[in-house]
Amino acid sequence: MTFTQEITAGGAIMALQGAFTFKDHHSFRALLDTLKTASGPNHILDLSGVDFLDSAALGMLLVADDETRSRGCNLTLQRPSSQIARLLELASMDTLFKIEQ
Amino acid sequence: MLGQTRLNILSDEPSPATSLPAGAPASEPAHHGPALDLVRNWLNLSELERRTFAALTRELTISSDLVESSTMDLSERFQALAVLAQAQMGRVEAVISIANTIEVAGEAQRVDLAMRSVEDILRKIIETILSVSKHAMRMVYALENVKRDVDAAELCVGEIEKINTQTRYLALNAAIEAARSGSAGAAFQVIAGEIKELSCATEEISRQVRTRIASVTQGVRNGHAVLQEIATLDMSEHIMAKDRLDALVTALIEQNDAFGKLLGNTAESSVEMSKTIDQLITGMQFQDRTKQHLAQVTDTMGALSEANLSLQQATWAQYPGLFEAGAIDQGWLERLLDRQVLGTVKKRLLTRLLGQDDGQEEHAGSTLGEDAGESGDIELF
Structure with missing residues (x-):
């Protein structure tokens, strides 16, 4: 998985690409560091380029949610594919995250 | 013994002129001949009517007994059917109960x-x-x-x-x-x-x-x-499996609901069937009224027959030579018999109109069997 990031006044916008699995925990740590330091209340993870999520990736998303909540910020998951959206729904993550199409 | 004179009272043919029979009072004027013939014919017809009343009374009794025994038989069969329908309803309700519940760790x-x-x-x-x-x-x-x-x-x-x-x-x-x-x-x-x-x-x-x-x-x-x-x-496959299990559970619930509705409809049909059978049984109990009506008819016909006989006897006592007691016209008899379509009834009627007694007590069961025609068909309808 790779990601690009853009820091705006509203928060960090990070676009993920490829399969997101446990192997990506190092790069996701960099993403977490950005979330910790970026200003702005609303951060966005653009999942439109993600074609696979494993359960470790779901765990990492939950860690990211914890981090942003602990700082009083929001994390929005944007434009997941239908399969990823269904996975998020089955995992009841649509009740934790704001998911935008 | 049949009468000597044939009058076509059951047809439109005019009756031929007849002479006084032997034994008629000699003092009768000659111009009274046609009147005496008419009286004689009336008396013959009266005898035929009396015997017909008796025969028809017997036929009505047989028919009434036949209707009664058939109705009782049908009533018993419908009552047995009602019991079966009730049992069927109970079984359907039991199936509904079983279909709606499962036993988990000993608890429904x-x-x-x-x-x-x-x-x-x-x-x-x-x-x-x-x-x-x-x-x-x-x-x-x-x-x-x-x-x-x-x-x-x-x-x-x-x-x-x-x-x-x-x-x-x-x-x-x-x-x-x-x-x-x-x-x-x-x-x-x-x-x-x-x-x-x-x-x-x-x-x-x-x-x-x-x-x-x-x-x-x-x-x-x-x-x-x-x-x-x-x-x-990776547990994501297990998470996605919930999708399939959800669909499976939904399908099972829908199937169970459909099964329950179907059984419910069956139970309702059983209730309706049971009600209808009860109504049939109640309806058949009105057969008793039919029997009473027929009894009144036979009673009236008996009274008419007795009146005929009484009048005949009084006439014969007064004019012993006017007619022969018990004589009936064969032509009338044949016309009456021609109108009968059931062989057994025709035979019984003939026997009784000839003043004979077959010595048998007809009843519904034997009549049904005997009413079969030569072709083997039941002549009931």
Whole structure:
């Protein structure tokens, strides 16, 4: 998985690409560091380029949610594919995250 | 014995003129001949009517008995059918009850609730999977932090060892310089020795710390490896399996609902069937009224027959030669019989109209069997 990031006044916008699995925990740590330091209340993870999520990736998303909540910020998951959206729904993550199409 | 005169009273043919029979009162005027013939014919017809009344009374009794026995038979069969319908209704209700519940650990539980509990269990399993994933990833990051801190501590120990090496060189130099200074350097010699001992102690502590750090590092690496094994167990397939299980549970619930509705409709039909059978049984109980009506008819016909006989006897007593007692016209008899379509009835009617008694007590069962025609068809309809 790779990601690009853009820091705006509203928060960090990070676009993920490829399969997101446990192997990506190092790069996701960099993403977490950005979330910790970026200003702005609303951060966005653009999942439109993600074609696979494993359960470790779901765990990492939950860690990211914890981090942003602990700082009083929001994390929005944007434009997941239908399969990823269904996975998020089955995992009841649509009740934790704001998911935008 | 049949009468000598034939009058076509059952047809439109005019009756022929007849003469007085033998034995007629001789004092009768000659112009009374046609009138006497008419009276004679009326008396013959009266006899035929009397016998017909008797025969028809008998036929009505037979028919009434036949209707009664058939109705009772039908009523008994319908009552048996009602009992079967009631039992069927009970079985359908039992099936509905069984279809709506399943036994779980010895307790009856509604199927839809059981399915919902399966969904709850699946939801909790997924929550657990996610919780494990999240905590595993937190541990991974925490162990990486520990490893980073341990690496930093290892670097610090390296620095301490460098400083200690320099300190030891310093102590060695101090000792050399103290030796050169002779007695004046004795005190420095002592200090150099102390520094050397401190340096040795520091080296020992550094060695122990490095050993411990190596042990911690190994522990962190092992823990990281274990966590990695846990975190890389991809449970997303299990989460997606909930989708299929949800569809399965929904299909089972829908099928169960459809089954329940179908059984409910069957139960309603059974109730309606039972009601209809009850109404049929009630309706057949009105057969008794039919029997009473027929009894009144036969009673009236009996009274008419007695009146006929009484009038005949009175006439015969007064005019013994006017007609022959019991004589009937064969033509009338044939016309009456021609109107009968049931062979058995025709035979009985003939026997009785001829003033004979077959000596048999007809009843419904035998009449039914005897009414079969030559072709073998039942002549009831």
